[in-house]
Amino acid sequence: MATHQNKRIHSLSTRYLGFYKNSVLILLIGFVGFLVFAGVGSFLESGRYFNTITTIGYTAFFIFGWIRINRNVHRVEFDEEFLYVLQKGQDILIPLENIKEVEIKSLGGVYEVELFTPEQLGKKFYFKPSLLYPFNFKKKDSLVDILRSNINKAVRKKQHFQANALHS
Numbered sequence: 001m002a003t004h005q006n007k008r009i010h011s012l013s014t015r016y017l018g019f020y021k022n023s024v025l026i027l028l029i030g031f032v033g034f035l036v037f038a039g040v041g042s043f044l045e046s047g048r049y050f051n052t053i054t055t056i057g058y059t060a061f062f063i064f065g066w067i068r069i070n071r072n073v074h075r076v077e078f079d080e081e082f083l084y085v086l087q088k089g090q091d092i093l094i095p096l097e098n099i100k101e102v103e104i105k106s107l108g109g110v111y112e113v114e115l116f117t118p119e120q121l122g123k124k125f126y127f128k129p130s131l132l133y134p135f136n137f138k139k140k141d142s143l144v145d146i147l148r149s150n151i152n153k154a155v156r157k158k159q160h161f162q163a164n165a166l167h168s
Contacts, residue, residue, distance in 0.1 A: 009084070010143060012111075013075040013127045020131055021070050028063045032056060073110065076127040078147050081154065083113070085121060092120055096154035102147060109133025111144060 014020065039052025075086040083099060085092040100114040110128050129140040 007079045007081070009077050009079045010146065011075075011077045012129055012143060012147065013077075013086075014130050016131050017073065017075055017128060020128060021073065025063070025066060028059070028066060032059050032063065035059060072121065072124070073126045073128055074121070076113070078150065080150055083147075085125065094119055096151045099151050102144060102151070107134070109137070109140065 035052065035056050039056065042048070042052060077084040077086065078096070081096060083094040083096060085094065094115070098115050098117055098119070100116050102111055102113050104110070105112045105126065108128070109130060110126050112124055112126050114124050129143065130136055133140060
């Protein structure tokens with residue numbers, strides 16, 4: 001009788017990922033609105049508008065950067081064989097053999113997953129394990145270490161076929 005192994009799926013991403021992505025964006029847009037309001041007020045008083053426009057331009061550039069950086073931050077789970085990228089329309093299943101490396105990219109706790117061959121998300125994508133990352137890094141880093149060990153196990157047992165071999 002075949003035994004069925006109980007494979008547990010571990011969640012790597014914070015459950016507040018949508019809050020993280022949207023709330024900071026809303027705060028930045030609110031800040032730009034405040035700058036526009038203050039700029040109009042100072043223009044009406046002094047007639048100068050150059051400082052206001054440059055400040056709004058820099059802040060708009062920062063908002064554009066925030067959107068660009070965080071568009072590839074996804075909700076991620078894993079088990080012993082696969083990495084699951086959860087999206088609204090569909091989930092993406094990535095074999096652990098395809099993962100080249102997982103490393104931290106920012107002080108805020110955003111990790112980068114680099115793949116050997118590109119998937120639907122591209123060659124790199126990101127996940128954020130916790131909103132409070134610097135304060136609970138030991139727990140979250142231990143979970144990422146489990147993922148790295150599963151990747152190493154999967155790479156070791158990866159089957160290599162000859163280039164001219166016939167597959168049945």
